[in-house]
Amino acid sequence: MTDKLIIFDTTLRDGEQSPGASMTKDEKLRIARQLERMRVDVIEAGFPASSNGDFECVQAIANAIKDSTVCGLARANDRDISRAAEALKGANRARIHTFIATSPLHMEKKLRMTPDEVFEQAKQSVRFARNLVDDIEFSPEDGYRSDMDFLCRVLEAVIKEGATTLNIPDTVGYAIPELYGDFIRTLRERIPNSDKAIWSVHCHNDLGMAVANSLAGVKIGGARQVECTINGLGERAGNCALEEIVMAVRTRRDYFQLDIGVDATQIVPASRMVSQTTGFVVQPNKAVVGANAFAHASGIHQDGVLKARDTYEIMRAEDVGWSANKIVLGKLSGRNAFKQRLQDLGVEMESESEINTAFAAFKELADRKSEIFDEDILALCSDESVTAEKEQYGLVSLSQRSETGERPHAEVVFTIAGKEYQSAAEGNGPVDASLKAIEAHVKSGAEMMLYSVNAITSGSTESQGEVTVRLQHSGRIVNGVGADPDIVVASAKAYLSALNKLQSKVDRVAAQG
Numbered sequence: 371m372t373d374k375l376i377i378f379d380t381t382l383r384d385g386e387q388s389p390g391a392s393m394t395k396d397e398k399l400r401i402a403r404q405l406e407r408m409r410v411d412v413i414e415a416g417f418p419a420s421s422n423g424d425f426e427c428v429q430a431i432a433n434a435i436k437d438s439t440v441c442g443l444a445r446a447n448d449r450d451i452s453r454a455a456e457a458l459k460g461a462n463r464a465r466i467h468t469f470i471a472t473s474p475l476h477m478e479k480k481l482r483m484t485p486d487e488v489f490e491q492a493k494q495s496v497r498f499a500r501n502l503v504d505d506i507e508f509s510p511e512d513g514y515r516s517d518m519d520f521l522c523r524v525l526e527a528v529i530k531e532g533a534t535t536l537n538i539p540d541t542v543g544y545a546i547p548e549l550y551g552d553f554i555r556t557l558r559e560r561i562p563n564s565d566k567a568i569w570s571v572h573c574h575n576d577l578g579m580a581v582a583n584s585l586a587g588v589k590i591g592g593a594r595q596v597e598c599t600i601n602g603l604g605e606r607a608g609n610c611a612l613e614e615i616v617m618a619v620r621t622r623r624d625y626f627q628l629d630i631g632v633d634a635t636q637i638v639p640a641s642r643m644v645s646q647t648t649g650f651v652v653q654p655n656k657a658v659v660g661a662n663a664f665a666h667a668s669g670i671h672q673d674g675v676l677k678a679r680d681t682y683e684i685m686r687a688e689d690v691g692w693s694a695n696k697i698v699l700g701k702l703s704g705r706n707a708f709k710q711r712l713q714d715l716g717v718e719m720e721s722e723s724e725i726n727t728a729f730a731a732f733k734e735l736a737d738r739k740s741e742i743f744d745e746d747i748l749a750l751c752s753d754e755s756v757t758a759e760k761e762q763y764g765l766v767s768l769s770q771r772s773e774t775g776e777r778p779h780a781e782v783v784f785t786i787a788g789k790e791y792q793s794a795a796e797g798n799g800p801v802d803a804s805l806k807a808i809e810a811h812v813k814s815g816a817e818m819m820l821y822s823v824n825a826i827t828s829g830s831t832e833s834q835g836e837v838t839v840r841l842q843h844s845g846r847i848v849n850g851v852g853a854d855p856d857i858v859v860a861s862a863k864a865y866l867s868a869l870n871k872l873q874s875k876v877d878r879v880a881a882q883g
């Protein structure tokens with residue numbers, strides 16, 4: 371026998387409380403639609419009393435979403451609750467989530483209220499809200515740091531007033547998994563009418579344990595709703611990450627014995643959408659949604675995954691919305707991964723010794739180059755050397771000027787076969803101007819298929835920028851990579867490196883024919 375774990379997403383409310391993560395109405399609506407597509411049970415859309423703008427966001431989401439419950443947050447007062455009810459009017463399924471702090475610290479220092487006043491206000495607010503909407507969630511803010519006896523008194527009373535979900539926040543991320551799980555279990559055991567409500571967990575990640583605490587609240591405490599956000603977005607160090615909760619409960623169904631209604635294949639698209647909307651980059655090694663979550667760079671792992679993917683993967687990349695797992699070829703790769711890539715690329719090798727020769731060349735190249743692209747391998751296998759190309763083109767210096775309201779201008783000094791040349795051009799931006807200056811002289815006629823910039827060190831503005839430029843000419847595709855703390859310089863280096871590769875291919879073809 372299993373029962374259901376309700377997934378309550380608060381990306382649009384608690385997630386938005388993350389400094390710098392403020393979203394427009396259209397952005398919130400787009401994310402809400404994605405959450406509905408993902409079939410989350412409850413979408414906390416915002417805090418309607420906080421501003422007219424957020425009221426309109428909640429209203430728009432309530433009107434647009436048909437399948438998920440739409441929830442609005444409200445302080446424990448009539449005005450906030452009325453605003454929430456008003457914003458939620460158009461919802462198919464509406465929930466008001468009202469809260470008031472119950473910890474001694476918050477009551478005394480922040481609310482400046484006595485426990486008896488908080489008790490009365492909590493009761494009164496739930497009663498008021500229940501007259502407006504049937505589905506009422508109550509949260510004792512900073513619940514985990516509250517006195518157990520007082521909390522039991524408040525929660526028993528609000529259930530009597532009609533609260534249907536009781537959410538126990540670890541507002542400041544202070545909990546430890548076993549202790550938090552025991553805390554929820556004790557509340558449920560001690561409160562006589564506890565079975566009249568669904569119990570929920572809401573954990574913050576200040577000590578990096580939001581997911582672990584939430585899972586303990588479910589397993590040890592018996593909670594049946596988890597509050598979480600996409601990518602773990604949220605106040606300070608964030609909230610419990612939705613993707614981790616969903617995949618932990620799914621992957622270890624043997625242990626949790628719970629059903630989840632979420633369509634996990636929508637997780638990666640949701641993660642990308644939230645990351646692009648907020649500008650909060652997902653770290654590559656982030657569980658489930660990080661770019662490396664299903665990538666393998668070392669030979670022993672690659673060999674294992676190619677033989678049986680569950681040797682090193684406990685989930686399938688496709689099941690969370692990635693197109694496939696990723697074998698990244700580099701200096702730590704082994705022969706089997708290399709052979710598999712040859713097969714995928716349609717390269718046929720006559721003998722093992724031919725493969726061995728290509729593999730040795732690949733290893734030698736990988737020692738000098740951080741990532742090996744497919745065209746590098748194709749070049750290796752047709753007996754071409756990808757990095758041993760003659761340095762036909764080289765960068766000497768670059769200067770550029772960009773000023774608000776002025777068209778950027780660049781001057782580039784470079785060498786062609788050892789001889790120095792200078793060229794200047796204007797462009798839409800400094801990078802565009804620099805590359806146009808080079809192209810104006812070189813006249814390669816190559817088409818740019820890709821331009822991308824990555825920070826390759828700390829991720830701060832002091833980072834080295836690594837630029838990749840992909841050029842196409844006469845059916846040949848090459849990647850040029852350039853790194854420099856100045857991304858305009860890195861771009862020029864990448865462009866010249868790609869031109870070198872094009873040139874060396876032309877030379878090889880000429881030599882062969």
Ligand SMILES: CC(=O)SCCNC(=O)CCNC(=O)[C@H](O)C(C)(C)COP(=O)(O)OP(=O)(O)OC[C@H]1O[C@@H](n2cnc3c(N)ncnc32)[C@H](O)[C@@H]1OP(=O)(O)O
Nearest residue numbers: 387417419420421445446447469470471480481482511541
């Ligand atoms: C743990 C959490 O995530 S709680 C949610 C946090 N989210 C937000 O705060 C985002 C939205 N907030 C806002 O837009 C504003 O803070 C508002 C509109 C809610 C209130 O704005 P203001 O009226 O200017 O009050 P301000 O923010 O300065 O102070 C909060 C007031 O609410 C009171 N308050 C705090 N929590 C509650 C509560 N749950 N129930 C009732 N009153 C509360 C505080 O005691 C304080 O009252 P005071 O003004 O009498 O001292």
Ligand SMILES: CC(C)C(=O)C(=O)O
Nearest residue numbers: 469509511512539541
């Ligand atoms: C409003 C409540 C649930 C909250 O976000 C918290 O306590 O962290």
Ligand SMILES: [Mg+2]
Nearest residue numbers: 384541572605
């Ligand atoms: Mg919170």
